[in-house]
Amino acid sequence: MVQVTAQSHRTTKADRFDDDDFPAYTMGRAAEMIGTTPAFLRAIGEARLITPLRSEGGHRRYSRYQLRVAARARELVDQGTPIDAACRIVILEDQLxxxxxxxxxxxxQNI
Structure with missing residues (x-):
C-alpha cells in the first residue's frame, strides 16, 4: 500500500453498509470517530497515507478502511512518533x- 484511496462504487444502498471502501464519512465525522482533528486528517492526506474521495461539492469523504488506517497513524503520533514517520510505519506494516x-x-498451494 502506498496510498489508500476511496473508490467510486456503483452499489445498492444496502451494499454500502458492508463496504469498507465506501466513502461514507465527512471529514468532521471521520475526525470525531477516531478522536482527532480535521487538521490531522489533512496532514496524513498531505503525507499521502490516505486520499479521500471528493464529493461533487469538493468535500472530503472517508471510508471505514481509511479511518482504521488513520486511527493507527494517530496511535503512533500519540506515542510521540512524528507524523511523517507514523505514516511510513503504517505503510510498511500494511506491506508486511x-x-x-x-x-x-x-x-x-504447495501443500
Whole structure:
C-alpha cells in the first residue's frame, strides 16, 4: 500500500453498509470517530497515507478502511512518533501484512 484511496462504487444502498471502501464519512465525522482533528486528517492526506474521495461539492469523504488506517497513524503520533514517520510505519506494516498473506497462500498451494 502506498496510498489508500476511496473508490467510486456503483452499489445498492444496502451494499454500502458492508463496504469498507465506501466513502461514507465527512471529514468532521471521520475526525470525531477516531478522536482527532480535521487538521490531522489533512496532514496524513498531505503525507499521502490516505486520499479521500471528493464529493461533487469538493468535500472530503472517508471510508471505514481509511479511518482504521488513520486511527493507527494517530496511535503512533500519540506515542510521540512524528507524523511523517507514523505514516511510513503504517505503510510498511500494511506491506508486511500483504507479504505474509501472499506467503501463506503460496504455502497452501504447495501443500
Amino acid at each position: 501484512e500483504d507479504a505474509l498473506r501472499m506467503n501463506e497462500q503460496l504455502r497452501e
